Amino acid sequence: MSKPILSVEHLSMKFGGLVAIGDLSFEAKRGEITALIGPNGAGKTTVFNCITGFYKPSEGMIRLSGHDGKEFLLERMPDFRITAQAKVARTFQNIRLFSGMTLLENLLVAQHNKLMKASGYTVLGLLGIGGYRKASAESVDLAKFWLEKAELIDRADDPAGDLPYGAQRRLEIARAMCTGPELLCLDEPAAGLNPKESLALNTLLIDIKDNTGTSILLIEHDMSVVMQISDHVVVLEYGRKISDGNPESVRNDPRVIAAYLGVDDEEVEDVLIAVGDDHVIEQLDVGPDSAHGPGSSSSMLAGPVSDTIGHSEGERITVADGASKASQVDARAARAASASAALAAVPAAAPKAAPAKPVARKPAAKPVEAKPASTAAKAKPEAKAAKPKAAVVSGAAVKPAASTKPVATAKPAATTAKAPTKPTAASAGKASAKSTAPAKASAKPVAKAVAPAKAATSKPVKAAPKPASAKPAAKAAPAPKAAGVSNRLAAPRGNRPDNLTRIKGIGLVNEKKLNEHGIFHFDQIAAWKKADVVAAEAYLAFDGRIAREEWVKQAALLDKGKETEFSKRVDAGKVATSHPSQKPKSAAPKAAKSGERK
Numbered sequence: 001m002s003k004p005i006l007s008v009e010h011l012s013m014k015f016g017g018l019v020a021i022g023d024l025s026f027e028a029k030r031g032e033i034t035a036l037i038g039p040n041g042a043g044k045t046t047v048f049n050c051i052t053g054f055y056k057p058s059e060g061m062i063r064l065s066g067h068d069g070k071e072f073l074l075e076r077m078p079d080f081r082i083t084a085q086a087k088v089a090r091t092f093q094n095i096r097l098f099s100g101m102t103l104l105e106n107l108l109v110a111q112h113n114k115l116m117k118a119s120g121y122t123v124l125g126l127l128g129i130g131g132y133r134k135a136s137a138e139s140v141d142l143a144k145f146w147l148e149k150a151e152l153i154d155r156a157d158d159p160a161g162d163l164p165y166g167a168q169r170r171l172e173i174a175r176a177m178c179t180g181p182e183l184l185c186l187d188e189p190a191a192g193l194n195p196k197e198s199l200a201l202n203t204l205l206i207d208i209k210d211n212t213g214t215s216i217l218l219i220e221h222d223m224s225v226v227m228q229i230s231d232h233v234v235v236l237e238y239g240r241k242i243s244d245g246n247p248e249s250v251r252n253d254p255r256v257i258a259a260y261l262g263v264d265d266e267e268v269e270d271v272l273i274a275v276g277d278d279h280v281i282e283q284l285d286v287g288p289d290s291a292h293g294p295g296s297s298s299s300m301l302a303g304p305v306s307d308t309i310g311h312s313e314g315e316r317i318t319v320a321d322g323a324s325k326a327s328q329v330d331a332r333a334a335r336a337a338s339a340s341a342a343l344a345a346v347p348a349a350a351p352k353a354a355p356a357k358p359v360a361r362k363p364a365a366k367p368v369e370a371k372p373a374s375t376a377a378k379a380k381p382e383a384k385a386a387k388p389k390a391a392v393v394s395g396a397a398v399k400p401a402a403s404t405k406p407v408a409t410a411k412p413a414a415t416t417a418k419a420p421t422k423p424t425a426a427s428a429g430k431a432s433a434k435s436t437a438p439a440k441a442s443a444k445p446v447a448k449a450v451a452p453a454k455a456a457t458s459k460p461v462k463a464a465p466k467p468a469s470a471k472p473a474a475k476a477a478p479a480p481k482a483a484g485v486s487n488r489l490a491a492p493r494g495n496r497p498d499n500l501t502r503i504k505g506i507g508l509v510n511e512k513k514l515n516e517h518g519i520f521h522f523d524q525i526a527a528w529k530k531a532d533v534v535a536a537e538a539y540l541a542f543d544g545r546i547a548r549e550e551w552v553k554q555a556a557l558l559d560k561g562k563e564t565e566f567s568k569r570v571d572a573g574k575v576a577t578s579h580p581s582q583k584p585k586s587a588a589p590k591a592a593k594s595g596e597r598k
């Protein structure tokens with residue numbers, strides 16, 4: 001087992017009364033990629049700032065073990081020594097390049113210390129005398145080496161400011177690598193990258209991990225990056241660690257999923273796609289309830305849950321007791337466990353007791369922000385009803401033992417509405433949050449506006465739990481809520497649906513939803529007009545994402561038997577959210593499929 005390169009022990013960082021990091025301990029192993037994730041404001045950047053010496057922690061120890069056995073206590077060192085001696089390099093959330101300098105010059109500046117040393121801190125350097133000439137040539141070679149690795153060598157002489165965004169991100173990493181770091185700290189390197197740039201970034205980071213001795217500590221919101229390249233993931237919420245392990249265990253941890261419910265809808269969707277199976281949907285059913293916790297924007301407030309925080313403007317904000325979504329999951333699991341123990345003691349009463357009290361899956365009320373009946377909500381009354389499936393939640397009480405792999409195992413089959421309501425639970429949960437939080441409703445009026453048709457036709461979901469056998473009517477006849485999509489089918493042609501997860505942006509969860517709404521084939525998506533996209537986005541609860549990720553274009557290519565970068569990865573079995581067993585549709589099966597259509 002490799003020794004940790006970085007050990008963080010009992011780290012705390014306070015800003016006045018605000019506890020940004022509270023008693024955090026974790027390790028990053030040598031030669032691995034460790035990801036630090038968590039909702040906005042969880043304290044990730046603060047951890048980075050403590051490691052790199054930008055902040056002096058209030059308490060705790062940060063130990064870096066060099067490959068030569070030397071140990072550094074980073075909390076005691078000034079930042080420039082952390083870079084020069086402990087060999088920790090970092091990049092920032094906002095790109096910080098010398099935009100007027102060329103790419104090569106940017107990488108040479110990073111080696112300034114080495115060159116100054118070679119010059120003996122005298123004019124010998126200017127004259128090119130002594131070891132300076134050699135050091136200078138080596139620096140240029142190193143710069144070129146990293147430009148090659150970052151696929152930027154062709155633009156070595158261009159100003160850095162002329163590069164596209166994704167290339168600038170890679171240049172920053174190349175620049176950091178020119179310092180020969182033992183630990184490379186990357187703060188959201190994939191932020192703002194398109195899928196192609198994201199892929200190039202992943203390749204670069206894997207290359208660094210495999211071919212240099214550098215270990216990587218990564219803050220990232222992009223779950224596809226985190227899950228694909230990380231060896232180890234640490235999850236923070238409100239400055240505290242709520243999960244720590246390999247990507248697989250972390251992404252199935254209900255506390256992590258609950259914590260992510262405190263962030264923007266789109267990020268929740270990312271988590272769902274990343275996890276992408278029934279377990280998650282069920283786990284969400286036992287998620288935080290409406291009576292506790294702040295709304296999404298309150299996740300910006302890190303701090304112990306009972307703290308009252310003074311702000312400079314005199315405003316005082318109290319983080320509600322029990323605000324931590326992760327703690328709520330734990331508490332609920334404990335309650336559910338004791339409830340099921342009680343039920344077990346009285347077997348005859350069990351069937352009645354089970355449906356006890358349905359609990360809203362996502363916090364409906366947002367005490368911190370809740371405004372009395374917002375004008376937006378009044379103006380668009382249909383927004384309230386837009387996605388009535390919100391009510392579908394199966395009772396938390398009937399799901400014992402949410403704590404350990406709760407959902408997979410603990411589901412009393414007969415009581416949960418596994419049938420038609422289930423598959424859309426993910427979006428429904430989000431819908432509930434939107435429709436019951438007036439402030440949010442007004443924030444995204446457009447998304448709501450496109451959904452009224454569904455609202456009118458959808459049935460309230462309370463619709464008594466159906467027996468599991470009553471499998472989605474949608475398969476036979478698409479549900480009315482998809483009425484806006486023009487080219488639905490009652491069933492896949494030849495009973496052979498395409499693997500829609502080959503389209504970037506469609507995971508198993510969304511494929512399931514699409515199937516239930518009569519979309520099975522690439523050509524159907526390829527034929528979508530604007531109105532279809534709007535309708536599909538409405539029921540998938542994807543504001544603008546289908547257009548942004550160019551599903552129609554991707555589908556058109558795949559329908560013709562062509563491939564995309566993403567579909568290649570799916571076909572190679574490298575995308576966790578796809579069907580592992582399903583192989584690409586080659587030209588031959590494609591032809592067969594066309595035949596079936598006739």
Ligand SMILES: Nc1ncnc2c1ncn2[C@@H]1O[C@H](COP(=O)(O)OP(=O)(O)OP(=O)(O)O)[C@@H](O)[C@H]1O
Binds near residue numbers: 018020300302
């Ligand atoms: N210098 C500072 N002074 C006061 N509060 C700060 C300071 N730096 C961070 N904070 C607060 O500490 C908390 C954690 O912030 P931090 O930036 O570390 O979170 P984060 O997880 O990196 O968030 P994001 O994902 O949005 O970047 C936030 O509430 C933030 O407002």
